[in-house]
Amino acid sequence: MREIVAQVDLLKEEIVQTLQDMVRIPTINPPGEKYGVFKDYFENHLDKLGYETEILEVPEEKLSELAPLGCGLPRYNIVGRLSGTSKNGKCICLNGHYDVVPVGNGWTKDPFGGEVIDGKLYGRGASDMKSGLVTQIFAVEALRRSGLQWNGEIIQTAVPDEETVGNRNAGTGYLVEQGIISKDKVDTVIITEPFEPNGIGIGHKGAIWGEITVLGKQAHGSQPSRGINAVEMMAEFLHLVNVHLQPKLQQRTTDLNVTPDESIYSTLSFDTIKGGETTNIVPDKCNVTFNRRLLPVETIEGARAEIQAILNLMKEKDQRFRYEYREFYTTEHVLVPERIPVAEVAKEVITDLGMSPKFLITAGSDDQRFVVNNAGIENCIIYGPGKTSEAHQADEHIDIEDLILGTKALALMLYKMLA
Structure with missing residues (x-):
């Protein structure tokens, strides 16, 4: 040879x-x-x-x-x-x-x-x-x-x-x-x-790429009580993710070698956000895209259910909360x-x-x-x-x-x- x-x-x-x-x-x-x-x-x-x-x-x-x-x-x-x-x-x-x-x-x-x-x-x-x-x-x-x-x-x-x-x-x-x-x-x-x-x-790793859109109600910026602020709703949702879901993911690791080395954890990243049209209008929409990466011990169904649980929790906290959810890429590990x-x-x-x-x-x-x-x-x-x-x-x-x-x-x- x-x-x-x-x-x-x-x-x-x-x-x-x-x-x-x-x-x-x-x-x-x-x-x-x-x-x-x-x-x-x-x-x-x-x-x-x-x-x-x-x-x-x-x-x-x-x-x-x-x-x-x-x-x-x-x-x-x-x-x-x-x-x-x-x-x-x-x-x-x-x-x-x-x-x-x-x-x-x-x-x-x-x-x-x-x-x-x-x-x-x-x-x-x-x-x-x-x-x-x-x-x-x-x-x-x-x-x-x-x-x-x-x-x-x-x-x-x-x-x-x-x-x-x-x-x-x-x-x-x-x-x-x-x-x-x-x-x-x-x-x-x-x-x-x-x-x-x-x-x-x-x-x-497995993956889910998706999009969540919070739906609010438009109003004049000087009269916010007449509207439902989708940006503020999204901020509260992301806060709940950080409190209730991210700590769980950070505790999940794999014994497999992963490249890069620091990627042994289960992860969820919110990669883009867009809300509102202009100043002085209460925004009626706010959209985020997310990137969920799954360890081999996790399943698409389980990861999806964890995100859904936070959406449900948000609904319990505020009955005005409305949203749309879609996935545009999924793969098992x-x-x-x-x-x-x-x-x-x-x-x-x-x-x-x-x-x-x-x-x-x-x-x-x-x-x-x-x-x-x-x-x-x-x-x-x-x-x-x-x-x-x-x-x-x-x-x-x-x-x-x-x-x-x-x-x-x-x-x-x-x-x-x-x-």
Whole structure:
């Protein structure tokens, strides 16, 4: 296997250049900018390396359903297939998303410059997760150039729209619905999200994203007693959440390793708030969105009931309290066993490379839910070289040393499973 490691070292300059190229394509989602440019780049790269490639574009009539934040822009899934010495063998699917979140504030580097400074490559997507896509390409290329024989098939998939989640989506969810990633066709899936070179992702928290709107009664600002102030009602509701629910959540923890480290707790975050139209009018509406993250021991039904209990308590305290409640994204947690074949191979390879393997779940959700929960493929892990803590941050970056180490590890995993 020294041949594989040596090939990754020889490919180092090309690996770094390819990640720079990808970072310089601003595939911001929402709404889904420059997807076509990235599609052409990735497809051309696979074509040059001998893959049989196809593009699965989401039909225009399905865009509003599968990409509701996409403003009607096209959604492309790139699929590349490469066979070993013999096609008789296992099929391993490598999966990563090419969309990135908006830039935000606080950057001191060009977000789409791909600058290399002091051994770090900077840019939006450098860690989350164009580094994973680069690792996918060059792990396979190192295996191919090593001269070692392997059997079966490797499928490269580069997908959009992971960052905007959804109960369904135009990326991995769509590939599952179309049968590209299915239990009868694929034996193993490795999703190259950033879990660091020694991290093995075996799941993620559950989630409920929702919206609560308090309904009041409009009145002149000089005569507040004639109205029902929805903003004040919402403030009281949020106070009750802080008194009666948040302390319970802060006492719930998991014994599983979670990335980032501080995310071992059950959480509820209110992320946006909007109330009223202008000064001098008692507001008749106030709206908040919330983000509830569930530990594997919790259920969607239980988490929903806890929020409902606070709404009921608010109603008991003030009979004028009226509200609307809706959810726009829910997912159960994902948790696969540490002893599934791909996880055991990953553990062995990481140890062989001198690192201490660490099984993890992530605080967020990712496309593993589609593979495990929808496609029913349990033999699925997250393995990618970036750091979760760098995701969505200003001055996002990846250590080039981690990029190369992660590529070596993935290449060795592939060989062990396909040799």
